Amino acid sequence: xxxxxxxxxxxxxxxxxxxxxxxxxxxxxxxxxxxxxxxxxxxxxxxxxxxxxxxxxxxxxxxxxxxxxxxxxxxxxxxxxxxxxxxxxxxxxxxxxxxxxxxxxxxxxxxxxxxxxxxxxxxxxxxxxxxxxxxxxxxxxxxxxxxxxxxxxxxxxxxxxxxxxxxxxxxxxxxxxxxxxxxxxxxxxxxxxxxxxxxxxxxxxxxxxxxxxxxxxxxxxxxxxxxxxxxxxxxxxxxxxxxxxxxxxxxxxxxxxxxxxxxxxxxxxxxxxxxxxxxxxxxxxxxxxxxxxxxxxxxxxxxxxxxxxxxxxxxxxxxxxxxxxxxxxxxxxxxxxxxxxxxxxxxxxxxxxxxxxxxxxxxxxxxxxxxxxxxxxxxxxxxxxxxxxxxxxxxxxxxxxxxxxxxxxxxxxxxxxxxxx
Numbered sequence: 001x002x003x004x005x006x007x008x009x010x011x012x013x014x015x016x017x018x019x020x021x022x023x024x025x026x027x028x029x030x031x032x033x034x035x036x037x038x039x040x041x042x043x044x045x046x047x048x049x050x051x052x053x054x055x056x057x058x059x060x061x062x063x064x065x066x067x068x069x070x071x072x073x074x075x076x077x078x079x080x081x082x083x084x085x086x087x088x089x090x091x092x093x094x095x096x097x098x099x100x101x102x103x104x105x106x107x108x109x110x111x112x113x114x115x116x117x118x119x120x121x122x123x124x125x126x127x128x129x130x131x132x133x134x135x136x137x138x139x140x141x142x143x144x145x146x147x148x149x150x151x152x153x154x155x156x157x158x159x160x161x162x163x164x165x166x167x168x169x170x171x172x173x174x175x176x177x178x179x180x181x182x183x184x185x186x187x188x189x190x191x192x193x194x195x196x197x198x199x200x201x202x203x204x205x206x207x208x209x210x211x212x213x214x215x216x217x218x219x220x221x222x223x224x225x226x227x228x229x230x231x232x233x234x235x236x237x238x239x240x241x242x243x244x245x246x247x248x249x250x251x252x253x254x255x256x257x258x259x260x261x262x263x264x265x266x267x268x269x270x271x272x273x274x275x276x277x278x279x280x281x282x283x284x285x286x287x288x289x290x291x292x293x294x295x296x297x298x299x300x301x302x303x304x305x306x307x308x309x310x311x312x313x314x315x316x317x318x319x320x321x322x323x324x325x326x327x328x329x330x331x332x333x334x335x336x337x338x339x340x341x342x343x344x345x346x347x348x349x350x351x352x353x354x355x356x357x358x359x360x361x362x363x364x365x366x367x368x369x370x371x372x373x374x375x376x377x378x379x380x381x382x383x384x385x386x387x388x389x390x391x392x393x394x395x396x397x398x399x400x401x402x403x404x405x406x407x408x409x410x411x412x413x414x415x416x417x418x419x420x421x
Contacts, residue, residue, distance in 0.1 A: 140297015143278075144304060144332060147271040151308045152324045158267035158312070179258035183210035190217060201314070201419045208266060208313045211258035215246075216276065216306060218255070223280045224354075233284060240277050243270070267312045272305035279305070287356045288371075295343075295360055296336065303339035307331035315416030322414070330411020337404040344397055351375055359397065367393040 187210045188195040198206040222231050242252055247270045251257040279301030289295040311331045343358040350356045357374055367389050378390035
C-alpha cells in the first residue's frame with residue numbers, strides 16, 4: 001500500500017493542473033510536464049519554482065513548457081541544464097511529485113524517530129498533533145536549542161556506532177542514482193553558489209546535501225511559489241505527514257527516496273525538518289515581526305534548520321576534540337546570518353510583492369521609521385537619495401549581521417576536511 005494517501009497526485013482534466021487528493025486548495029499550475037514512465041510516475045504538472053528563501057539569487061528564467069520524459073541519460077541531463085532557456089522547466093519537471101516503483105524494504109517498520117515501532121494510524125495522527133502543539137509553544141531560541149540538543153545527541157550516538165534504525169530499501173533499476181542526479185541538477189540550477197560549495201565535498205556527501213536542499217526547496221515553494229495563495233495549513237500538515245514517511249523508510253516519490261537514503265547513511269534528525277515546516281506555517285499567518293527575538297525564531301526555522309540538517313553530512317574534523325555543540329552553534333549562526341542578509345536585501349520586494357516586513361518594528365521605531373515609511377519607500381522619488389534614517393537603520397542591521405557571520409566563521413575549521421577545501 002502507498003503511504004500518505006492524502007498526498008496522492010491525480011490529474012484533473014477539467015482544471016488542467018495537478019491536484020493533491022484530500023488537501024484543500026493545494027494545486028500546482030501547469031508550466032512544465034513530466035512523464036516519468038520508467039519510474040512509475042503518472043503525468044503531473046508543476047509550476048516554475050520562484051522561491052526567495054532557499055535560492056542564492058534572483059533568477060528570471062523563461063516559463064515556456066518543456067517535457068522531460070522517462071529516465072534520461074546523465075549526459076542529456078547536463079546538456080539540458082546548460083540550456084538556460086529551458087533550465088527552469090527541466091527543474092520544475094524534476095521537482096514534480098510522482099509515485100515510486102515498488103521497492104524491497106529491508107528491516108522492520110520504524111517510527112519517524114527511528115527508535116520505536118510505528119503506532120497505529122490514529123495514534124500517529126494524535127502524536128503528530130501533540131508534537132506540533134508543543135513546538136508552537138516554544139519560543140524561537142528555545143526551538144533552536146531543543147533541536148540542536150536532539151541533533152547533537154544523535155550525532156554523538158552515530159560516532160559511537162549507534163545508528164538510526166531506519167529501514168533501508170533495495171530499489172530496482174538505478175532509481176536512487178536517478179534520484180540523486182535529479183537532485184543535483186535542481187541544486188545546480190537554482191542554488192548556484194550553494195552547488196559550487198558542494199563540489200568541494202566528496203561525491204557521496206555532495207549527493208546527500210543535494211537531497212536535503214531539494215526537500216527544503218520543495219517545502220519553501222509551498223508558501224513562496226506561484227501557488228502560495230492556494231496553500232492552506234492543512235496542506236502543510238499533509239506535507240509533514242509525508243516527511244514522517246521519509247524518515248520511517250516510506251518515501252513517496254523519487255526525490256523523497258534520495259532523502260530517505262541520505263538519512264539512513266548520516267545522523268540526520270527529523271526535528272529541524274519539522275521546524276522548517278513550522279517556518280512555512282509562520283509565513284501563512286504572520287507578516288510582521290515586532291522584535292528581533294521574534295525574527296530570530298523565524299530565521300532559525302527557515303535557515304538555521306538547514307545548518308542542523310547538513311552538519312552531520314559534512315562531518316566533524318577528526319582532530320577536533322571539543323564539544324559538538326560548538327560546531328553546531330557556529331553552523332546555526334551561519335544560517336541566521338545568511339537569512340538576515342536575504343531579509344535586508346529584499347525589504348522592498350517583500351513588502352511590495354508579499355506585504356511582509358521582516359525587519360523588527362520596534363527597531364524601526366528606534367530610528368523614527370514608521371511602517372508606512374517602509375511601504376512607501378525610504379528615498380526621494382525625484383533625486384533617488386536614500387533617507388538618512390534608513391541609512392542609519394541599515395548600518396545597525398548590517399553590523400549585527402556581520403558579527404553573526406564572524407561567530408559562524410569560528411566553527412568552519414571544525415568541519416571534516418572532506419567537506420571543505
